[in-house]
Amino acid sequence: MSENFMKNKILVTGGAGYIGSHTCIAxxxxxxxxxxxxxxxxxxREAINRVSTLIGETIEFVEGDIRDNELLREVFAxxxxxxxxxxxxLKAVGExxxxxxxxxxxxxxxxxxxxxxxxxYNVKNLVFSSxxxxxxxxxxxxxxxxxxxxxxxxxxxxKLAVEYILEDLAxxxxxxxxxxxxxxxxxxxxxxxxxxxxxNDIPNNLMPYVSQVAIGKLEKLSIFGNDYSTIDGTGVRDxxxxxxxxxxxxxxxxxxxxxxxxxxxxNTASPIGFLPINLGTGKGTSVLELISTFSDVSGxxxxxxxxxxxxxxxxxxxxxxxxxxxxxxxxxELSIADMCKDTWHWQxxxxxxxTMS
Ligand code: NAD
Ligand code: UDP
Numbered sequence: 001m002s003e004n005f006m007k008n009k010i011l012v013t014g015g016a017g018y019i020g021s022h023t024c025i026a027x028x029x030x031x032x033x034x035x036x037x038x039x040x041x042x043x044x045r046e047a048i049n050r051v052s053t054l055i056g057e058t059i060e061f062v063e064g065d066i067r068d069n070e071l072l073r074e075v076f077a078x079x080x081x082x083x084x085x086x087x088x089x090l091k092a093v094g095e096x097x098x099x100x101x102x103x104x105x106x107x108x109x110x111x112x113x114x115x116x117x118x119x120x121y122n123v124k125n126l127v128f129s130s131x132x133x134x135x136x137x138x139x140x141x142x143x144x145x146x147x148x149x150x151x152x153x154x155x156x157x158x159k160l161a162v163e164y165i166l167e168d169l170a171x172x173x174x175x176x177x178x179x180x181x182x183x184x185x186x187x188x189x190x191x192x193x194x195x196x197x198x199x200n201d202i203p204n205n206l207m208p209y210v211s212q213v214a215i216g217k218l219e220k221l222s223i224f225g226n227d228y229s230t231i232d233g234t235g236v237r238d239x240x241x242x243x244x245x246x247x248x249x250x251x252x253x254x255x256x257x258x259x260x261x262x263x264x265x266x267n268t269a270s271p272i273g274f275l276p277i278n279l280g281t282g283k284g285t286s287v288l289e290l291i292s293t294f295s296d297v298s299g300x301x302x303x304x305x306x307x308x309x310x311x312x313x314x315x316x317x318x319x320x321x322x323x324x325x326x327x328x329x330x331x332x333e334l335s336i337a338d339m340c341k342d343t344w345h346w347q348x349x350x351x352x353x354x355t356m357s
Pocket of ligand 2: 174
């Protein structure tokens with residue numbers, strides 16, 4: 001990064017969460033100045049404390065809700081932000097089916113409030129946390145960004161709704177630069193073992209479930225379906241290490257900076273507008289393959305049983321990662337073994353997550 005670009009200030013909404021906390025470290029290492037804004041509805045202050053310890057600096061943290069227009073305005077008035085990385089959102093698919101209004105209010109209305117305040121303060125650069133869930137059940141693999149979008153649950157619909165809003169915004173005013181990063185399956189933890197994924201309840205996702213079985217908190221894993229047309233009958237996903245994902249955000253911000261710097265911008269045919277980019281490894285791994293690798297690296301047995309398919313699940317999902325490579329110069333580096341090793345390290349150092357007991 002050139003000297004001119006050092007220390008641009010970024011607002012990180014949801015920065016106390018799983019992906020946000022890892023990204024804060026990557027942003028700090030890349031020379032960005034950050035302010036974290038989070039209502040701690042699904043995270044804890046301890047995550048912020050640990051990130052501060054890891055980077056050797058106290059993170060500037062505001063406890064607040066993205067739907068709180070007044071507090072957001074205070075924060076924007078106080079700081080000169082280059083842009084926003086917007087992680088804040090609720091993410092539990094099952095809960096979204098039971099509480100759709102909560103999800104639309106938090107994820108969609110919250111994002112609108114954020115965009116309104118950004119507009120008021122003329123901060124027009126945004127990196128949004130989208131998801132591979134916007135592709136629904138894909139027609140072809142690997143999934144390209146131009147694939148059709150459709151999803152069946154309120155969580156996915158809230159991500160899709162925000163993408164449509166961002167697209168309309170970019171059409172309405174070409175000074176907006178809006179990158180929508182569509183994550184595949186983020187897993188793993190920081191190599192230090194100090195920060196990681198800390199589910200509130202019994203995990204819904206595969207990797208945290210497997211690691212809690214490995215440590216003996218849960219008895220056995222139910223594998224949802226062994227009759228898919230995949231390599232071994234179990235579901236196939238594109239697992240991506242959260243550290244690689246964090247680097248993807250740095251690459252997206254660096255790209256925004258380059259494209260919006262006056263010299264390069266004047267030579268660019270069109271502004272960024274709305275730009276969707278997949279963040280995945282491009283490789284599919286089955287549930288059984290993941291369990292086997294986890295067992296190897298942890299030295300723990302992972303008891304499992306086959307159960308019926310989970311409603312709404314698809315057989316296979318993995319990314320085309322070409323666009324991220326070509327535009328952002330980013331690609332995932334870490335292997336499935338690294339993902340399992342770092343998850344296990346975090347889990348065994350913090351059997352109760354951030355709750356110390
Ligand atoms: P997370 O729950 O750990 O982090 C989200 C953070 O946002 C939490 O710290 C939470 O307290 C905060 N938050 C929620 N609503 C808020 C509000 N109204 N105001 C302020 N803060 C609020 O989740 P994560 O796994 O780190 O996911 C980050 C983002 O990435 C989310 O938007 C999620 O939907 C998206 N995403 C996650 C995955 C995944 O598998 N983890 C996959 C695709 C997309
Ligand atoms: N899965 C499973 N048992 C579990 C959790 C998940 O067999 O307890 C399977 C699930 O059916 C899917 C894969 O693991 O095939 C990944 O599921 P996850 O919920 O982690 O991600 P998503 O389905 O949202 O991509």
